[in-house]
Amino acid sequence: xxxFLFYLFSILVGGLFFIFARWLGNDYLFFAGYTVLxxxxxxxxWNILGGYCGYVNxxxxxxxxVGAYSSVALHKLGANVDRYFPESLAGLAKxxxxxxxxxxxxxxxxxSGLVGLGTGYLTLRLRGAFFAxxxxxxxxxxxxxxxxxxxxxxxxxxxxxxxxxxxIIGSYIQYLFLIMLVLxxxxxxxxxxxxxxxxxxxxxxxxxxxxxxxxxxVPTLRLKLIATTISGALMGMAGAPFPYYIGxxxxxxxxxxxxxxxxxxxxxxxxxxxxxxxLVGALLLGTLQQVATVTISSAVxxxxxxxxxxxxxxxxxxxxxxxxxxxxxxxxxxxxxxTWRSRLAIFANMRPGAR
Amino acid sequence: MAEPLxxxxxLGKRFGGFVAxxxxxxxxxxGERVGLIGPNGSGKSTLVNCMCGTLHNETGSVRFDGHIVDxxxxxxxxxxxxxxxFQLPRPFHTLSVTENxxxxxxxxxxxxxxxxxxxxxxxxxxxxxxxxxxxAAKASKLPRDLTQVEMxxxxxxxxxxADPKLLIADExxxxxxxxxxxxxxxxxxxxxERGVTIILIEHIMRAVMSFSQRLVVLVSGKKIxxxxxxxxxxxxxxxxxxxxE
Amino acid sequence: MSVELLINAIIAGLLLxxxxxxxxxxxxxxxxxxxxxxxxxxxFIILGSxxxxxxxxxxxxxxxxxxxxxxxxxxxxxxAVYQVYYTSFEKRGQDALRGxxxxxxxxxxTEVMLILVFGVDYRYVxxxxxxxxxxxxxxxxxxxxxxxxxxxxxxxxxxxLYLSRTFTGRAIMAVSQDQLALQxxxxxxxxxxxxxxxxxxxxxxxxxxxxxxxxxxxxxxGREYIGRVFAICVxxxxxxxxxxxxxxxxxxxxxxxxxxxxxxxxAPAVSFSFLLLTLAFRPAGLxxx
Numbered sequence: 001x002x003x004f005l006f007y008l009f010s011i012l013v014g015g016l017f018f019i020f021a022r023w024l025g026n027d028y029l030f031f032a033g034y035t036v037l038x039x040x041x042x043x044x045x046w047n048i049l050g051g052y053c054g055y056v057n058x059x060x061x062x063x064x065x066v067g068a069y070s071s072v073a074l075h076k077l078g079a080n081v082d083r084y085f086p087e088s089l090a091g092l093a094k095x096x097x098x099x100x101x102x103x104x105x106x107x108x109x110x111x112s113g114l115v116g117l118g119t120g121y122l123t124l125r126l127r128g129a130f131f132a133x134x135x136x137x138x139x140x141x142x143x144x145x146x147x148x149x150x151x152x153x154x155x156x157x158x159x160x161x162x163x164x165x166x167x168i169i170g171s172y173i174q175y176l177f178l179i180m181l182v183l184x185x186x187x188x189x190x191x192x193x194x195x196x197x198x199x200x201x202x203x204x205x206x207x208x209x210x211x212x213x214x215x216x217x218v219p220t221l222r223l224k225l226i227a228t229t230i231s232g233a234l235m236g237m238a239g240a241p242f243p244y245y246i247g248x249x250x251x252x253x254x255x256x257x258x259x260x261x262x263x264x265x266x267x268x269x270x271x272x273x274x275x276x277x278x279l280v281g282a283l284l285l286g287t288l289q290q291v292a293t294v295t296i297s298s299a300v301x302x303x304x305x306x307x308x309x310x311x312x313x314x315x316x317x318x319x320x321x322x323x324x325x326x327x328x329x330x331x332x333x334x335x336x337x338x339t340w341r342s343r344l345a346i347f348a349n350m351r352p353g354a355r
Numbered sequence: 356m357a358e359p360l361x362x363x364x365x366l367g368k369r370f371g372g373f374v375a376x377x378x379x380x381x382x383x384x385x386g387e388r389v390g391l392i393g394p395n396g397s398g399k400s401t402l403v404n405c406m407c408g409t410l411h412n413e414t415g416s417v418r419f420d421g422h423i424v425d426x427x428x429x430x431x432x433x434x435x436x437x438x439x440x441f442q443l444p445r446p447f448h449t450l451s452v453t454e455n456x457x458x459x460x461x462x463x464x465x466x467x468x469x470x471x472x473x474x475x476x477x478x479x480x481x482x483x484x485x486x487x488x489x490x491a492a493k494a495s496k497l498p499r500d501l502t503q504v505e506m507x508x509x510x511x512x513x514x515x516x517a518d519p520k521l522l523i524a525d526e527x528x529x530x531x532x533x534x535x536x537x538x539x540x541x542x543x544x545x546x547x548e549r550g551v552t553i554i555l556i557e558h559i560m561r562a563v564m565s566f567s568q569r570l571v572v573l574v575s576g577k578k579i580x581x582x583x584x585x586x587x588x589x590x591x592x593x594x595x596x597x598x599x600e
Numbered sequence: 601m602s603v604e605l606l607i608n609a610i611i612a613g614l615l616l617x618x619x620x621x622x623x624x625x626x627x628x629x630x631x632x633x634x635x636x637x638x639x640x641x642x643x644f645i646i647l648g649s650x651x652x653x654x655x656x657x658x659x660x661x662x663x664x665x666x667x668x669x670x671x672x673x674x675x676x677x678x679x680a681v682y683q684v685y686y687t688s689f690e691k692r693g694q695d696a697l698r699g700x701x702x703x704x705x706x707x708x709x710t711e712v713m714l715i716l717v718f719g720v721d722y723r724y725v726x727x728x729x730x731x732x733x734x735x736x737x738x739x740x741x742x743x744x745x746x747x748x749x750x751x752x753x754x755x756x757x758x759x760x761l762y763l764s765r766t767f768t769g770r771a772i773m774a775v776s777q778d779q780l781a782l783q784x785x786x787x788x789x790x791x792x793x794x795x796x797x798x799x800x801x802x803x804x805x806x807x808x809x810x811x812x813x814x815x816x817x818x819x820x821x822g823r824e825y826i827g828r829v830f831a832i833c834v835x836x837x838x839x840x841x842x843x844x845x846x847x848x849x850x851x852x853x854x855x856x857x858x859x860x861x862x863x864x865x866x867a868p869a870v871s872f873s874f875l876l877l878t879l880a881f882r883p884a885g886l887x888x889x
Contacts, residue, residue, distance in 0.1 A: 130879050133637070133879075134879050140869065211445065215407065215438075215445075219462070272697075309708070310709060
């Protein structure tokens with residue numbers, strides 16, 4: 001029953017926003033909304049490995065970029081079928097390519113998932129600190145590879161031309177917005193399902209005490225690999241539509257620092273213990289940044305994010321939902337009866353100490 | 356003689372230049388109650404860590420239930436039927452007492468029995484385990500709300516939750532009152548009567564003597580005695596190790 | 601492939617590696633000895649570079665001299681950062697996640713603030729010896745690399761002496777191994793750790809000055825060094841300073857040869873690939889532990 005409510009609620013909210021934005025007639029809201037939704041996916045994905053398992057990933061940009069560049073590579077293949085395919089396959093290729101966005105998302109997800117699996121396999125046997133450093137390394141190595149790969153444009157970048165006909169809706173950006181909305185719901189649903197499953201318990205033990213977890217029979221390496229793969233795959237899925245959104249993709253924007261810091265800051269500020277945290281963090285910080293970029297400058301808004309991250313990590317380590325949880329726990333213990341607050345907390349799985 | 360449940364063969368472990376364990380030989384028969392004693396720093400916990408896979412031994416081997424387990428990770432050994440409590444309690448600090456107990460149930464016990472426990476079965480088993488060690492009242496508390504003693508009881512209960520063939524209890528009774536010690540000893544003896552082999556590592560001599568069928572003494576990484584408790588405590592080397600010569 | 605080119609590449613690599621040792625020694629202390637993953641270390645280095653730049657621009661003072669003058673300030677900064685880190689994380693027994701996020705935040709904030717103040721243009725310093733190159737036969741030894749290499753090795757050597765001969769130095773080495781024993785010796789482990797961390801940040805001041813002598817600097821240069829620093833640190837065996845120097849030179853040579861024969865755009869990948877490979881196959885370092 002609770003799951004049904006969750007999906008209904010998220011579809012309603014998303015749908016309402018969509019209708020509102022269309023009514024306004026201004027495409028800007030769709031552009032801004034797309035970015036915020038993208039961050040919801042990235043933050044949620046990061047949190048599956050970072051918040052649930054306690055393994056910090058500094059290379060979110062790498063996984064995002066793998067998704068983005070898969071799309072670019074496939075787009076290039078599609079645009080130049082005769083150059084890259086032998087006669088016999090050209091016909092088949094022309095029929096399949098160019099691929100539609102949902103397919104690209106799945107492929108991007110698979111590619112990034114594999115990268116996650118590979119990185120994990122190389123480094124997850126070591127301590128969490130080494131894994132974190134390895135993810136930093138990964139981002140730079142991948143960026144260097146892409147910069148030197150002329151097929152996808154190298155450092156010059158690649159232009160992506162949007163297809164002329166738009167499925168379902170009239171405007172292309174609205175189509176992308178809807179896709180990202182669905183992707184956000186999928187990401188949040190994945191996080192929520194993990195949280196309530198045996199997998200979620202396993203992740204929590206890895207975060208709390210990996211050695212004790214092993215002693216209890218938890219297959220920590222396998223679970224960590226699962227987490228890295230899911231997390232990477234979701235990030236790649238968020239990246240796959242990006243070239244179509246932005247029109248021109250070059251490495252410094254795909255691998256931008258904004259992705260690394262935001263995918264860490266949003267869950268840590270929102271709260272890492274449940275799926276609600278990254279959502280809250282992404283909505284708040286994402287909107288804040290959209291406003292700041294327009295009013296101040298993009299460098300300053302990144303500075304604000306960085307300062308907020310440091311501030312929250314020191315002062316409020318449990319994030320916003322942690323603060324709310326403490327507030328609710330105090331209030332609930334006053335009366336001992338279920339109030340609308342405690343019911344809301346239960347709905348969002350924020351009941352302390354129980355699942 | 357029947358095949359031992361656990362057979363440690365010439366086990367050696369060093370930390371840099373420091374020799375923690377030197378050629379340890381130990382055999383434990385199924386259903387035995389073995390006590391393991393020794394001064395602080397003699398290597399008891401290191402031995403447990405090597406047996407259970409938390410640490411890797413450089414020399415020697417460990418056979419459990421008829422198979423060499425040296426290459427296996429700790430969680431795989433737990434799946435085979437080894438369970439241990441930690442000398443310094445390591446609870447999962449974001450999970451409640453019952454949730455802590457649920458982890459071995461979810462990840463080990465059901466796989467060993469071959470069937471998944473339903474939610475209700477798991478819940479009741481967790482409560483049962485909590486009650487056995489006297490933590491029933493604190494079932495939904497987090498570890499930070501427990502006293503040191505209660506955390507040790509949780510450690511022991513969590514090891515029991517894995518439904519092991521061999522349970523290694525590492526100083527589970529430190530800080531307990533007289534009656535609590537008796538309760539835990541009784542609990543362990545009952546567990547043993549149900550077929551669980553137990554190695555008890557303790558400093559509380561009363562508990563060790565009343566519990567053990569066999570006593571092993573470790574000093575400075577070497578085994579210096581292994582036999583009937585009453586005889587072992589009266590040998591010269593053992594007395595010397597504790598009182599100094 | 602000319603031999604002379606190869607030999608010059610190796611020489612450049614050795615000199616570069618010597619410099620890399622200065623950059624890494626701070627992390628050898630904070631990560632190798634104190635077990636604090638200070639990924640913000642390169643940010644402090646870049647800060648040192650910019651301070652050297654400003655003083656050089658305004659007063660014409662030699663960067664290395666500036667660094668030495670500014671050492672106490674960096675030491676104090678390091679002590680302050682450690683204090684915040686300790687009270688917020690280590691004391692509370694927080695999971696490593698938050699400590700990492702903290703340092704990442706510091707790295708990020710420093711970089712963005714430098715961008716805001718100085719912009720993204722490359723900055724460089726002027727000094728008498730920078731243009732000069734020492735020619736021995738076909739071998740080229742540019743002074744802008746020789747001086748930093750020499751200063752770096754000097755600094756690492758002094759640190760090694762300090763850590764092995766003085767009481768505080770040995771206490772620092774001990775604190776990583778046995779806190780209890782240290783307490784019994786009536787030394788406060790927290791104070792010792794704070795001193796150690798402060799020293800590690802102080803080295804960043806010198807490393808920063810050396811950096812801006814070798815190459816022009818802009819705010820994002822710090823991030824390139826994260827991989828190098830940790831690659832060298834892990835390869836060198838974490839706690840060992842001599843190991844760090846050897847690993848640094850090795851990396852310097854590999855990078856130099858790659859840049860000479862395959863082009864500089866591949867250079868960042870070298871150190872990071874080094875790191876990934878080391879972590880995957882030999883995490884205990886070259887000299888093993």
